[in-house]
Amino acid sequence: MPEKIKILIADDHQLIIEGILSYIKDIDHLEIETTNSCDDAYAKIKVALTETPFQILFTDLSFDNATENSRIDSGENLIKTIKQEEIPIKVGVITGHSETNRVFSVIQNLNPNAYLLKGKCNTAELTFAIEKMLTGEIYYTHEIHQKLLKRALIDIQMDDVAIQILKELPKHPKISNLEGIITKEDGSLLKIRSIENKLAKLRTDLQANNNTDLVLKAKELGILD
Incomplete structure (x- = not known):
């Protein structure tokens, strides 16, 4: 890994953020910021572009705290905005959503660099995912990978x-x-x-x-x- 890796974690539940932080706190050379809203995540990413940009964003898909005043109300829209503006940042999904159609839609339409599941990832997997993302590779946790293979097989048939x-x-x-x-x-x-x-x-x-x-x-x- 490079000497300094700047990561932003976005999730509407602080307990989830604390859990993710507990997995990666002992990984060397990480500089981590967190937020509970997509609007704030987007603002942090944009501001950081002028100084020290974030290299990785980990975001949930659903944000229950979004309101009618939220400009970006979901992780999917956050990723979409980042892709549309061609912001140079690797995006990983950490979510509880494992429904095959949701997974397939997110990966097909948004092409995240990683897709991990809450409650099933750990220090080893997050470290591996970060390494893969930094080298431009894709990482999907085993359960997601199996779902995609099954869906691809079904599509063929x-x-x-x-x-x-x-x-x-x-x-x-x-x-x-x-x-x-x-x-x-x-x-x-x-x-x-x-x-x-x-x-x-x-x-x-x-x-x-x-x-x-x-x-x-x-x-x-x-x-x-």
Whole structure:
């Protein structure tokens, strides 16, 4: 690591900040500042640009203390603002949000340098994440990495027919009602036997117990809204 690493930690819960500080207090060469608001985090980052810029920002995603007067009301909007203004700082997420669709959305749209989970990170992981971030590498904690791999695998398996079936499934109490609705790539209608076979494969792929569970899993993975 370089001789001096300037880090800003933003979280609306002071106890969380104290926990993170306890993990990294013994890491050499760190200069750490903290804040409980996104607006203040942004202001600190901007002011520091004229003197000694922050090299790393660790932020939560949700800030329950945001008000209607807050210019930046979430960690996601803070990251978005930093990216839009091309501020030279590495951004890491430390959050309790591990829902696959939320994780996928944040990583796909905001491309943070790190994604760690509250309550599961420790000194070793934070040290490793900081080292990776400073060298321009990406670090996602194991659980997040596994979710992304699963989502990527699901995306590969999700063809247009599968998406049609998943979208129509909640609207019809009987599977037989889907016949005459689902179309193949050539525009022809899918027969009930083919629909049932596709549903069976989807339940296996998404590890769903039944069709209701299948829809819930598809929503969890962000395949359905």
